[in-house]
Amino acid sequence: MEVKGAAHVQWSSIIVPSVQEMVKEKIITTVPSRYVRSDQDKTDVVDDSGRLSTEIPIIDMKRLCSSTAMDSEVEKLDFACKEWGFFQLVNHGIDPDFLDKTKSEIHDFFNLPMEEKKKFWQQPNEIEGFGQAFVVSEEQKLDWADLFFHTVKPVEIRRPHLVPKLPLPFRDTLETYSTEVQSIAKILIAKMAKALEIRPEEMEKLFDDVDSAQSMRMNYYPPCPQPDQVIGVTPHSDSVGLTILMQVNEVEGLQIKKDGKWVPVKPLPNSFIVNIGDVLEIITNGTYRSIEHRGVVNAEKERLSIATFHNPGMYKEVGPAKSLVERQKVAKFRRLTMKEYMDGLFSRTLDGKAYLDALRI
Numbered sequence: 001m002e003v004k005g006a007a008h009v010q011w012s013s014i015i016v017p018s019v020q021e022m023v024k025e026k027i028i029t030t031v032p033s034r035y036v037r038s039d040q041d042k043t044d045v046v047d048d049s050g051r052l053s054t055e056i057p058i059i060d061m062k063r064l065c066s067s068t069a070m071d072s073e074v075e076k077l078d079f080a081c082k083e084w085g086f087f088q089l090v091n092h093g094i095d096p097d098f099l100d101k102t103k104s105e106i107h108d109f110f111n112l113p114m115e116e117k118k119k120f121w122q123q124p125n126e127i128e129g130f131g132q133a134f135v136v137s138e139e140q141k142l143d144w145a146d147l148f149f150h151t152v153k154p155v156e157i158r159r160p161h162l163v164p165k166l167p168l169p170f171r172d173t174l175e176t177y178s179t180e181v182q183s184i185a186k187i188l189i190a191k192m193a194k195a196l197e198i199r200p201e202e203m204e205k206l207f208d209d210v211d212s213a214q215s216m217r218m219n220y221y222p223p224c225p226q227p228d229q230v231i232g233v234t235p236h237s238d239s240v241g242l243t244i245l246m247q248v249n250e251v252e253g254l255q256i257k258k259d260g261k262w263v264p265v266k267p268l269p270n271s272f273i274v275n276i277g278d279v280l281e282i283i284t285n286g287t288y289r290s291i292e293h294r295g296v297v298n299a300e301k302e303r304l305s306i307a308t309f310h311n312p313g314m315y316k317e318v319g320p321a322k323s324l325v326e327r328q329k330v331a332k333f334r335r336l337t338m339k340e341y342m343d344g345l346f347s348r349t350l351d352g353k354a355y356l357d358a359l360r361i
């Protein structure tokens, strides 16, 4: 276990100021230059009154689970993962009152006094805690956001000053939330394997209960006086297996790239937004797509979200599923361990799908 913990030390992000604090401390009318993103075109959004937004697939978890053979809901899931890489998940079975409680406690957590939050701030050479991710140089432009990132599983590598020290009842709420979301992820991944006729054991071995990995990223996007000048989260694809995202408040801001245009996501009440990450794109030999997405911010309102990431364990080897390659004849990505994959990832800035491309054969 020592070794696993040590593996994390080299993954870090340069420590940057809290945007939430900056906005709280003084009335900002112009955005500091470190946040001005003239490199990001915010006008490239679909302009057909949200037609594409309403086409983002919706998957019904109850129907998915009651299916025995390759039926319509599994087919819908397959289509969503191939064509969109994103879908909304409804009827997921998690108690809406519990989700409301989770949302309100996440909100309270970001609103703790700075004195309290400092205890949970990123430390040099660490990636977990409050801060930002993927900051590798002082010159780099920053996102208009604070985040809190932490490992949920494996439990042995949890940072002792983070989750174990979180205030109650938030700590317990997050624990329950992660368990609930984990079971959803497992079912979805199994259904994907079924749709693609990947041998179930192959997927189970990667995402089993014993040594699969789970982490969480809570995002806080403060209101911004010049929302067009900044970006809440830089365009990226998730460098994980599967992401289950929950919008914590009613403010929209997530956009996904579809046919070269940005499509705003309009979250349904009581739903999760699920997306394929780069690792699943690799495992499915490029059949399921890990789609670029970004977050825009709002002039008046703060926005919050929580992303839960599901990954194979650190020492598992990932590559295109063998049972799939047998049929498709070519492997499109090279094989590597999750640790090699993560080491490569954290030595880069977030740059769309460039890292995945580098792993192509």
Ligand SMILES: O=C(O)CCC(=O)C(=O)O
Residues within 6 Å of the ligand: 217, 219, 233, 238, 245, 253, 254, 293, 294, 295, 304, 305, 307
């Ligand atoms: O805030 C959002 O809706 C998206 C966040 C996100 O993409 C991430 O945390 O990976």
Ligand SMILES: [Fe+2]
Residues within 6 Å of the ligand: 236, 237, 238, 293, 307
């Ligand atoms: Fe993401």
